[in-house]
Amino acid sequence: MFNAVFEKLFKLQANGTNIKTEFIAGLTTFAAMSYVLVVNPSILSAGGMPVVGLITVTALAACLGTLLMAFMTNYPIAMAPGMGLNAFFAFTICLTRDIHWEAALGIVFWNGILFLLLSVTGVRTKIADAIPAALKIGVQCGIGLFIAFIGLKNAGIVVDHPATFLTIGDLSEPATMLAVVGILLTIVLFIKKVTGAILISVLVLTLIGAFIPTADGYLTQHTDSFVGMPDSISTTFFAMDLMYPIENIATTWDLIFALLFVNMFDTIGTLIGVSRRANLLDKEGRLPKIGPAMTADAAASVVGAALGTSPVTSYVESAAGVSSGGRTGLTGVFVALCFMLALFFTPLMKVIPLMATTPALIMVGILMMDSFRQLDFDDLTALATATVALLVMPLTFSISEGIAMGFITYVGIMVGTGKYKQVTWITYAMAAVFILRYVLDLK
Numbered sequence: 001m002f003n004a005v006f007e008k009l010f011k012l013q014a015n016g017t018n019i020k021t022e023f024i025a026g027l028t029t030f031a032a033m034s035y036v037l038v039v040n041p042s043i044l045s046a047g048g049m050p051v052v053g054l055i056t057v058t059a060l061a062a063c064l065g066t067l068l069m070a071f072m073t074n075y076p077i078a079m080a081p082g083m084g085l086n087a088f089f090a091f092t093i094c095l096t097r098d099i100h101w102e103a104a105l106g107i108v109f110w111n112g113i114l115f116l117l118l119s120v121t122g123v124r125t126k127i128a129d130a131i132p133a134a135l136k137i138g139v140q141c142g143i144g145l146f147i148a149f150i151g152l153k154n155a156g157i158v159v160d161h162p163a164t165f166l167t168i169g170d171l172s173e174p175a176t177m178l179a180v181v182g183i184l185l186t187i188v189l190f191i192k193k194v195t196g197a198i199l200i201s202v203l204v205l206t207l208i209g210a211f212i213p214t215a216d217g218y219l220t221q222h223t224d225s226f227v228g229m230p231d232s233i234s235t236t237f238f239a240m241d242l243m244y245p246i247e248n249i250a251t252t253w254d255l256i257f258a259l260l261f262v263n264m265f266d267t268i269g270t271l272i273g274v275s276r277r278a279n280l281l282d283k284e285g286r287l288p289k290i291g292p293a294m295t296a297d298a299a300a301s302v303v304g305a306a307l308g309t310s311p312v313t314s315y316v317e318s319a320a321g322v323s324s325g326g327r328t329g330l331t332g333v334f335v336a337l338c339f340m341l342a343l344f345f346t347p348l349m350k351v352i353p354l355m356a357t358t359p360a361l362i363m364v365g366i367l368m369m370d371s372f373r374q375l376d377f378d379d380l381t382a383l384a385t386a387t388v389a390l391l392v393m394p395l396t397f398s399i400s401e402g403i404a405m406g407f408i409t410y411v412g413i414m415v416g417t418g419k420y421k422q423v424t425w426i427t428y429a430m431a432a433v434f435i436l437r438y439v440l441d442l443k
C-alpha cells in the first residue's frame with residue numbers, strides 16, 4: 001500500500017530509486033545535518049535569545065522547511081536554519097547593531113517576504129540561469145570545500161592562528177584523533193560501497209566517544225535517559241516584532257538587503273551544487289524546478305521567523321543523502337521525520353559530539369569535488385572563474401562571497417579579452433550589483 005502511495009507522490013521508479021534507498025538517504029542527510037540541533041541554539045542564544053526551546057524551534061523549522069521542499073519540488077533537498085545566516089542574525093543584527101532578538105526576527109520575516117516575491121515573480125530563476133557553466137562547477141566544488149572546512153573546524157583539525165590565519169590543530173587530542181580515524185573509516189566504507197557509510201561512521205564515532213574521558217566527563221556525554229518530551233517554544237513562537245523594521249527602515253534596510261543577498265545566493269549555490277551531484281540538471285545545465293525550489297526555500301524562512309529562528313535555507317549537507325542514492329522528495333520526508341523523532345530524543349541529541357559529524361562533512365566535500373573534472377582545463381576563462389569561486393567560499397566562510405567573486409572574475413575576463421558580446425545583460429547586471437556591494441561595503 002505504502003509502495004503505491006509513495007510511487008504516486010514521488011515517482012520513485014522514474015527517478016531510478018526505491019523506498020529503501022530513499023530511507024537510507026534520508027537518515028544519511030539527517031545524520032550529516034543533525035549538528036544544527038546543537039549548533040543553531042548555541043549561536044542564536046549568543047545573540048540574546050532565550051536558549052530553552054531553541055532545539056524544538058530548530059527541529060520544527062527544519063521539518064516544515066524540508067516538507068515544503070519535498071512536496072513542492074520532489075527534490076531530495078533538506079532545509080534548516082543556515083549556518084552563517086544564524087551568525088549574521090546573532091552577531092551582526094543582535095550584538096553589533098544592538099537590535100533586540102524579537103525585532104531581529106521581524107527583519108528575518110521581511111527578508112523572507114521579499115525573497116518570496118522575487119521567487120514567485122521568477123526574477124530569481126532568471127538570476128540562477130545567468131550563472132555561467134564554469135561558475136556552476138566552481139560553486140559545486142567550492143561548496144564541497146566549504147562544508148569540508150566546517151567539518152575540519154568542528155573537529156579541531158584546523159584551528160586559527162594569529163600569523164597564518166589557519167594551522168593544523170592538536171591531533172594528539174583524543175576527539176580530534178577520533179575524527180581523523182572516522183574520516184578514514186568513512187572513505188574506506190565508501191570505497192567498499194557499504195550502504196549508509198556516512199551514517200554508520202557517525203554512530204560508530206558517537207559510541208566510541210562514550211569511552212573517551214575528557215576534562216568534564218566523556219566525549220559522548222553519558223546520560224540517564226535518552227528520551228524526553230521536547231521543550232516548549234512559547235517564548236519565541238510569533239514573538240517577531242513585525243513593525244520594528246518598518247518603523248526603523250533607515251537603520252534596518254541594509255540589514256534586510258544583506259540578509260536577502262546572502263540567503264538568495266546561499267540558496268542558488270546550494271540548489272545548483274546539490275542537484276548537479278544528483279544529476280537533476282537538464283541538458284543546458286539548468287535545474288528544471290528551480291522556481292518552486294526557491295519559493296519553498298523563501299517560504300521556509302517566513303515560517304522559521306514565525307517559529308523563532310534565523311533564515312531557513314536549503315542545506316548543502318543534502319549532498320550526503322544524494323551520494324547514498326536519494327533522488328526524490330521522499331528522502332526529505334524521511335529527513336523531516338527524523339527531525340520530529342529527534343525532538344523526543346532531545347537528551348540523546350545533546351550527547352552526539354560535534355566531531356562525530358566531521359567525517360560526514362569531509363566525505364561530502366570529497367564527493368562534491370569530483371565534478372571539477374567536467375571543467376574544460378584548456379579554457380583559462382573557465383578554469384579561472386571556477387577556481388576563484390572554489391577558493392573564496394571556504395576562505396571567506398561564505399557561499400555568497402564565492403559566487404560574487406566568481407561572477408566578477410568571469411565578467412572581468414570576458415570584457416578584458418574582448419569577448420564582451422558573449423555575456424548576457426543579466427550577467428553584467430549581477431556583476432555590477434556585486435561590485436557595488438563591495439565598493440559600498442554593504443556586508
Ligand SMILES: Nc1ncnc2[nH]cnc12
Nearest residue numbers: 082083084266314315316
Ligand atoms: N548557510 C548554509 N547554506 C547551505 N548549506 C548549509 N549548511 C549549513 N549552513 C548552510
